[in-house]
Amino acid sequence: MIARKKKTCANTECSTQFVPSQLGQKVCGWACGLAIKEVNREKAHKALADVGRREIKVRKEKLKSRGDHVRECQQAFNEYIRWRDQVAGHACISSGRPLDWSGNAVDAGHYRSVGSAPHLRFDERNCHAQSKADNRFLSGNAVDYRIGLIERIGLDAVEGLEADQSVRKYTVEQLQEIKAKYRALTRELKRIAA
Template identity: 75%
Template sequence: MSLLAKQPRPKKCAVQTCRASFVPRASFQTWCSPDCGVAIARAKAEKKRKALAQVERREIKVRKEKLKSRGDHMREAQQAFNAYIRARDQAAGHLCISSGKPLDWSGNAVDAGHYRSVGSAPHLRFDERNCHAQSKQDNRFLSGNAVDYRIGLIERIGLEAVQALEADQSVRKYTIDDLKAIKAEYRAKTRELKRAAA
């Protein structure tokens, strides 16, 4: 009985732009010519480079997160909260809480204005009843337009809720973990509002 050498079967080149049929010289060969072999090697090297870059970016992000101060976390949580307030009031079609005028949502002309300011009542900075969409004019240049804000707030949430806000003197201390949770919660709420509006 004689042993016949098994002839390799033709394969298609693994390079997407080539795909030529060829007979491999070795079982692991997946390319038809040296040029295609170089192309495969380059593609593998590029894939490896991208994977390493992605790992490096993740590590940098983790290191940056560790360097953040409590103030940085507070600022990010406040930004997420304010973005939610603007999205909530835009979705509801609310007018400016203090002037009662239509808000210009096309640009950067709308603030999330607090009834009791963050400076005087920091414990209410993340209270949704205390913050509403307000024109930059009223919020920044008219110091919040507090008298008209109160009138608009009573119309929106009722006198009892406004009096409860005014009487609230509780002390709240936010930890870094609290601030991270607040940021995550309000980012998720904002995404949900935008998804519902689309």
């Protein structure tokens, strides 16, 4: 008869010393074996769920149209503009009144609208924090916006914006890069503001 060495139970909650009765035995008894089996099953289930979530995210990304990417990119850009002007302490670009940053009363208003100049939609000189009243109900308050814009960026830059008639068509990859850039800049501004 061969004397067998004692082993430590593989169940981390038990870890008692035992003499194995079979070759390859890793646990002291059936209760510890079931406990390890349950832990391994939960780990495998979680790993599958993580892989499933990643696959779903990748599939959803592939289903997005170019318009979906433009919309997401515009949201990231507008959020950055609002944070940029809030951190800088700017007032409304068109009316000059202080902005209410506590609620949802501030828009990122474009001097040249996205509809008339889509190539300037992501130009930081063309977009500034503006009260919702001026942006939505006064159609951007363009005359006062121009006056405020000249004070902020200068007459030459404003005339450059007005003269820019170039055509830009963003690819999906470019839109994803722009979105990532402005999300990173916004995170940095939020960190500064905190």
